[in-house]
Amino acid sequence: MSDHYxxxxxxxxxxxxxxxxxxxxxxxxxxxxxxxxxxxRRYRASDVELLDLVRxxxxxxxxxxxxxxxxxxxxxxxxxxxxxxxxxxxxxxRLADRIAELRARQDAIHHKIDYYKGxxxxxxxxxxxxxxxxx
Amino acid sequence: MSDHYxxxxxxxxxxxxxxxxxxxxxxxxxxxxxxxxxxxRRYRASDVELLDLVRxxxxxxxxxxxxxxxxxxxxxxxxxxxxxxxxxxxxxxRLADRIAELRARQDAIHHKIDYYKGxxxxxxxxxxxxxxxxx
DNA sequence: CTGCCCCCTGGAGTGCACTCCAGGTCAACC
DNA sequence: GGTTGACCTGGAGTGCACTCCAGGGGGCAG
Numbered sequence: 654m655s656d657h658y659x660x661x662x663x664x665x666x667x668x669x670x671x672x673x674x675x676x677x678x679x680x681x682x683x684x685x686x687x688x689x690x691x692x693x694r695r696y697r698a699s700d701v702e703l704l705d706l707v708r709x710x711x712x713x714x715x716x717x718x719x720x721x722x723x724x725x726x727x728x729x730x731x732x733x734x735x736x737x738x739x740x741x742x743x744x745x746x747r748l749a750d751r752i753a754e755l756r757a758r759q760d761a762i763h764h765k766i767d768y769y770k771g772x773x774x775x776x777x778x779x780x781x782x783x784x785x786x787x788x
Numbered sequence: 789m790s791d792h793y794x795x796x797x798x799x800x801x802x803x804x805x806x807x808x809x810x811x812x813x814x815x816x817x818x819x820x821x822x823x824x825x826x827x828x829r830r831y832r833a834s835d836v837e838l839l840d841l842v843r844x845x846x847x848x849x850x851x852x853x854x855x856x857x858x859x860x861x862x863x864x865x866x867x868x869x870x871x872x873x874x875x876x877x878x879x880x881x882r883l884a885d886r887i888a889e890l891r892a893r894q895d896a897i898h899h900k901i902d903y904y905k906g907x908x909x910x911x912x913x914x915x916x917x918x919x920x921x922x923x
Numbered sequence: 924c925t926g927c928c929c930c931c932t933g934g935a936g937t938g939c940a941c942t943c944c945a946g947g948t949c950a951a952c953c
Numbered sequence: 954g955g956t957t958g959a960c961c962t963g964g965a966g967t968g969c970a971c972t973c974c975a976g977g978g979g980g981c982a983g
Binding site for chain 2: 706709710712713731734735737738741742744745748749751752754755756758759761762763765766769770772773776
């Protein structure tokens with residue numbers, strides 16, 4: 654381990670494919686990644702740090718465009734911290750909403766599952782099962 | 789209100805667009821929807837019931853292909869209830885995993901937010917702020 | 924010297940889920 | 954009778970996020 658990471662190491666670490674990493678770079682999520690004399694990329698600690706956040710935000714469905722905007726703020730310097738904070742807080746809010754929605758839907762699905770289980774239980778126990786109310 | 793619903797009523801009720809409803813029909817999520825003599829669609833209670841579930845499952849990211857498979861089971865008759873149950877249970881499991889992942893990411897994002905808040909607090913109170921550990 | 928592997932490039936292709944469009948029908952209202 | 958509005962059709966187009974491809978280079982093991 655030296656002060657940089659090869660593409661393969663990054664692929665392994667984050668689970669992004671080579672192509673996805675190049676795509677992110679093209680899209681401005683990563684600033685120009687350093688190169689070895691051979692032309693091969695050398696990812697640095699700052700890239701890794703940003704990719705960590707990218708992983709987190711992509712996994713929570715932040716679109717690429719917003720990630721690029723965030724990355725640009727990071728590049729613009731420390732004075733953009735308030736704006737970055739706003740971006741993250743807005744995202745956290747949407748995420749909380751999304752989780753709440755998923756949980757509500759999850760409840761509905763479990764009700765449906767229970768309904769089907771009821772149907773099966775009746776089927777198993779009775780020759781001609783009664784009609785069941787679908788909740 | 790009669791025993792059927794117009795396309796506009798369905799659009800209003802579920803928030804699916806006309807085009808999306810037609811797309812779902814083409815994709816086999818709804819079986820052939822009844823028509824008025826004019827050719828206009830007439831959605832019935834059974835369509836509404838299925839659309840309710842479609843809303844639920846789409847909102848929790850079940851792909852169209854799996855929804856079609858489910859719809860086919862529904863059409864095939866009551867003997868497919870065990871299979872439908874399996875589909876729903878598998879989906880519920882994926883959904884629980886997804887929610888757990890989102891919550892984990894949510895924690896990480898909140899840590900990042902707290903970190904940025906710390907930076908700002910230091911900025912506000914100190915002329916030359918100390919370096920802060922990024923968690 | 925010969926493979927072989929890892930990596931490079933620009934650009935084209937893919938999959939999914941819609942979404943839009945042009946042109947037409949039908950019923951109702953003025 | 955004309956206009957309006959809701960709806961119809963098949964098919965093309967869109968947006969997003971990758972993902973794949975063909976062709977090429979550098980460096981090292983055998």
